[in-house]
Amino acid sequence: MISPVLRWLFGCFTFALGAISPAPSHGVVVGVNVVNPQRLSQADRAAVIEQLQMAEVNVIRVPLAPPWSGADYRPAIDFVRSAYQRGIKTDLIISLQYREGARRRPAVRDLPNMWSSYLLSDADAAQFRAIFEPLFNELEGGGITLAALELGNEINWAGFNGDFLIPGEGRVFGREEFDHDPEARQVTEGFGAYLRTLSVLKDLRDHSRLNRETPILSAGLADPGSAGPRPGVKSDAVTITATLRYLRENGVDALVNAYGVHTYPWAKAAAARRNQLAEDTFAECRSPAHGKPCWLTEWGLPADGPGCRGNDAPRTALMQDMLIDFRPFVREGRLNGLLYYAWADDKYGIYRCGAVTASGRVALNPKILE
Numbered sequence: 001m002i003s004p005v006l007r008w009l010f011g012c013f014t015f016a017l018g019a020i021s022p023a024p025s026h027g028v029v030v031g032v033n034v035v036n037p038q039r040l041s042q043a044d045r046a047a048v049i050e051q052l053q054m055a056e057v058n059v060i061r062v063p064l065a066p067p068w069s070g071a072d073y074r075p076a077i078d079f080v081r082s083a084y085q086r087g088i089k090t091d092l093i094i095s096l097q098y099r100e101g102a103r104r105r106p107a108v109r110d111l112p113n114m115w116s117s118y119l120l121s122d123a124d125a126a127q128f129r130a131i132f133e134p135l136f137n138e139l140e141g142g143g144i145t146l147a148a149l150e151l152g153n154e155i156n157w158a159g160f161n162g163d164f165l166i167p168g169e170g171r172v173f174g175r176e177e178f179d180h181d182p183e184a185r186q187v188t189e190g191f192g193a194y195l196r197t198l199s200v201l202k203d204l205r206d207h208s209r210l211n212r213e214t215p216i217l218s219a220g221l222a223d224p225g226s227a228g229p230r231p232g233v234k235s236d237a238v239t240i241t242a243t244l245r246y247l248r249e250n251g252v253d254a255l256v257n258a259y260g261v262h263t264y265p266w267a268k269a270a271a272a273r274r275n276q277l278a279e280d281t282f283a284e285c286r287s288p289a290h291g292k293p294c295w296l297t298e299w300g301l302p303a304d305g306p307g308c309r310g311n312d313a314p315r316t317a318l319m320q321d322m323l324i325d326f327r328p329f330v331r332e333g334r335l336n337g338l339l340y341y342a343w344a345d346d347k348y349g350i351y352r353c354g355a356v357t358a359s360g361r362v363a364l365n366p367k368i369l370e
Contacts, residue, residue, distance in 0.1 A: 028330050029147065029337040030366045031059035031091070033298060035345055038076040039067045045079050048343075053086045055356055057364065059147045061297055061339045063093040064135060073135055081142050089147035091217070091297065091339060096120070096152055096197050097127040105162035111234055117162040120155055120190025125197045129204070136204055136211075145210050148337070150260055150297060151201050152219035155194060156187075157237035159222075163190040168236035174227030175242040187238060191246055194219070198255045217337075218244075218252060220260035220297040223281050244284040253292055258336055259285065262298035266318065274325050287333035295337030296326070300348035301359065308353040316359040323368040330369045340364065 034052075037045055052060065060083060066072045080090045102122035108114040139146070158164035163186050177184040198218070205211055221244070224230070224237035244252075244259055263281045265273045285294035301318055304310035329335035340363040344351045350360025362368065 027333075027336060028366060028369055029059055029295070029339075030364060030369075031061060031147075031337075031339045032057060032350070032364065033061045033339055033342040035342050036065075036067075037062055037079045038065060038073075040075075042075075042078070045075070046082065049079070049083050049086055049088065051351065052083070052088055052343075055351075055364070057088060059089050059091065059339070060343075061091040061093060061150070063095070064132075065093075065095055077135065077138060077142075080139065080146075081144060084142075084144045089145065091148040091150055091295075091337075092146050093153055094132060094149060094151050094201065096123040096194070097131050098122045099124040099127065105166060108166050111167060113159045114166055114235065115159060117158075117160055119162040121163050121186065121193050123190070123193040123197050125193075125200045128197045129200050132201070133204055136208070140208055140210050143210065146214045148215045148217050148258075148295065149201060149205060149211070150217040150220065150295075151198055152194065154222040154262065155190070155219045156240065156243040157222045157224060158235040161187070161190060163187045164236050167234040170230040170233035171236045172224045172227050172230060173236070173238045173242060175245055177227075178242070178246060183236065184238070188246060191243070192250065195247065195250055195252060195255070198252070202255045215257035215295075216255065217258050217260040217295050217297065218247065218256045220262045220295075223261065223263040223265070223276070225276065225280055240280055241283045248284075256292065258292055259294045260297045261285070261294050262341075263296065264298075264300055264341075265322075266301045270321065270325075273322070277325055277329070282329050282334060285329065285334040289333075293334050293336045294329075295339070296335060297337065297339045298341040299338065300341040300345075302347050303349065303352070303357075303359075306346055312357050312359050316357075316362055319359045319362040320368060323362065323365075327369050338369075 037048055064076050067075055083090060098118045099122050102118055104116045104118050107116040154160040158166055158168055165183050173184045178188050202216060205214060205216060221240045222237060223240055227239050240261055261281055265276050268276060282294060286292055301315050303315060326335060342348050350357050350363055
């Protein structure tokens with residue numbers, strides 16, 4: 001939902017953040033997003049990894065992407081490799097690739113977060129194999145085992161999926177709109193192309209040397225809430241429930257180990273927040289005996305002011321409340337991963353002024369989930 005992917009895990013050496021080993025509490029993976037570390041200098045990337053290690057963070061979520069444009073994946077691979085050498089595994093966000101001649105929907109200056117985006121329906125599975133396979137082989141050749149492979153990001157709303165109309169009408173589509181609404185039907189064309197690429201990713205994973213057991217996650221989905229109009233909003237979306245049901249009807253469960261979901265329900269009262277988690281965010285998450293669990297690959301709370309200013313106490317208290325809200329889903333086996341957004345982002349970051357904040361120590365503490 002948030003576009004830059006700067007940093008993730010730094011730490012305060014005096015605190016055992018208990019961040020993320022493969023099976024801390026009820027098997028849940030706890031970690032943090034590092035926003036676009038491939039855009040940092042080599043020295044700054046090394047500094048980030050040093051901070052993460054000192055904070056005892058063991059899992060991060062980062063993109064496999066060039067710094068800006070072009071085809072230079074070297075900085076991204078270098079960051080993943082260097083992190084792994086320091087005991088930090090990566091949930092790798094993998095970009096889709098698009099057919100030759102595909103054009104981006106232009107960004108809209110007056111609409112925040114409406115970035116230039118390809119139509120998901122133009123995703124090309126053969127081009128994906130051609131680009132990703134040698135990169136994956138290079139990671140494997142470096143002896144790297146990943147924490148997860150996550151294909152795409154927030155494919156269910158206009159910010160990351162050019163199949164949605166811009167500007168939109170503030171509609172959140174439910175499953176029933178797929179059968180008759182022209183925009184929603186176009187979005188399902190993109191979901192079909194997404195599944196074709198996902199099948200290539202699974203084939204590569206299944207035939208890999210080191211990562212055959214690495215979980216595949218479907219794209220982390222934005223959480224727009226329940227279906228219906230959103231007055232005053234100029235972007236459209238599909239509910240998490242409708243997206244996952246459509247993907248499941250078309251075979252996604254044979255291709256993934258878990259569903260990726262996102263949520264930022266910080267503005268809601270406690271009862272409304274818990275209802276959103278139950279009715280929207282985690283509604284399709286199941287225990288392994290009954291379906292597929294979820295990884296919450298983005299969740300976050302805004303800080304009270306930029307830089308070193310602001311009072312972190314309210315965010316710390318709300319952070320603890322949210323983790324308690326997550327606890328039943330973890331205990332039921334419906335939620336297997338929690339990756340906070342983000343390490344050093346100006347708005348959501350938990351590493352500020354050279355140390356992990358009190359709220360960050362809460363976000364990275366799996367014991368609260370027990």
